[in-house]
Amino acid sequence: MDMPKATNAATETMNKEKPHPLPQDVPLPIFVYSKNYNIDLGAHVFPAIKYGRIYQSLKENKLFDRHSFIPASLVSRESASLVHSEDYLNDLMNLEMTRKLYRSELPLTQEVVTAFFLSSGGTLLAAEQALEKKKAINLGGGFHHSFPDRAEGFCYLNDVAIAIRKLQKEKKVEKVLIIDLDVHQGNGTANTFQKDSSVFTFSMHEQNNYPLKETSTLDIGLATGLGDKEYLAQLKGALEKIQQQFQPDLIFYLAGVDVYREDRLGGLKMTFDGIRQRDEMVRDFAASIPLAVTLAGGYALNDQDTISLHLQTCKVMTESSATIKEED
Numbered sequence: 001m002d003m004p005k006a007t008n009a010a011t012e013t014m015n016k017e018k019p020h021p022l023p024q025d026v027p028l029p030i031f032v033y034s035k036n037y038n039i040d041l042g043a044h045v046f047p048a049i050k051y052g053r054i055y056q057s058l059k060e061n062k063l064f065d066r067h068s069f070i071p072a073s074l075v076s077r078e079s080a081s082l083v084h085s086e087d088y089l090n091d092l093m094n095l096e097m098t099r100k101l102y103r104s105e106l107p108l109t110q111e112v113v114t115a116f117f118l119s120s121g122g123t124l125l126a127a128e129q130a131l132e133k134k135k136a137i138n139l140g141g142g143f144h145h146s147f148p149d150r151a152e153g154f155c156y157l158n159d160v161a162i163a164i165r166k167l168q169k170e171k172k173v174e175k176v177l178i179i180d181l182d183v184h185q186g187n188g189t190a191n192t193f194q195k196d197s198s199v200f201t202f203s204m205h206e207q208n209n210y211p212l213k214e215t216s217t218l219d220i221g222l223a224t225g226l227g228d229k230e231y232l233a234q235l236k237g238a239l240e241k242i243q244q245q246f247q248p249d250l251i252f253y254l255a256g257v258d259v260y261r262e263d264r265l266g267g268l269k270m271t272f273d274g275i276r277q278r279d280e281m282v283r284d285f286a287a288s289i290p291l292a293v294t295l296a297g298g299y300a301l302n303d304q305d306t307i308s309l310h311l312q313t314c315k316v317m318t319e320s321s322a323t324i325k326e327e328d
């Protein structure tokens, strides 16, 4: 930030005159969101209306009063093509259910495709904000089952992969770490960066669950039924190992909450408290490194649990937040 030092009163005046630049003490994380992330899929297991409910809850919570909420915009096709093949993007944008698309478990409609371009734009924006201000959350994203040339699961575009390629192309980052703690392996992401040593892909997931596994830089496949204590011990060990091997310019965290014990698509036994500790561990690991968070999966039997768990992640990321300080 390039602002002169100012008292609170002066800052207020400055903000009135200049509504656009962030005030100097905007608390972190910055939130990125679009109402068009939300798609009503009816009784579908993918709760695509969760995004709006999370956003609403954040806006109603005094804790987030002073946080910035920035609207996501569509990622360009050019950026998407840094990861995805032209053929795949043609099929996707023309809504043609070809072999490249048939592994998708979502409908192929304009509304859905637009939501994916927006979510990718949101993850890119969150990463840019993280590089500038240290920490940001896209209230969406984390579509790690999308491959360069095909869709899979609930994922049409790999938002994190697109953001990484775009930021590398612009020379804003060199080395990037992905911490993927969704209960499902980040197979599309692993495949995308398999031969790219500038991106460290770490996935810790339930081994005997969807999807077919690809090879990440570091994979930890967990036994079904694993609880908080063992999970957190495994995570601690993995993060220590990564710290010795790789010094990233930016970290993406896929904070999937489908590790919860009442998740419909996950078989781990984590509690609210265990997931909070998991998020804290990642937050503290990234203490001095820009951190961009995406929500990723969450399919609790009770939708409200999914919302509460994602909100818990937002809260954890807020708690250690240093406020933005201008440099002398």
Ligand SMILES: [Zn+2]
Residues within 6 Å of the ligand: 182, 183, 184, 256, 258, 296, 297, 298
């Ligand atoms: Zn998942």
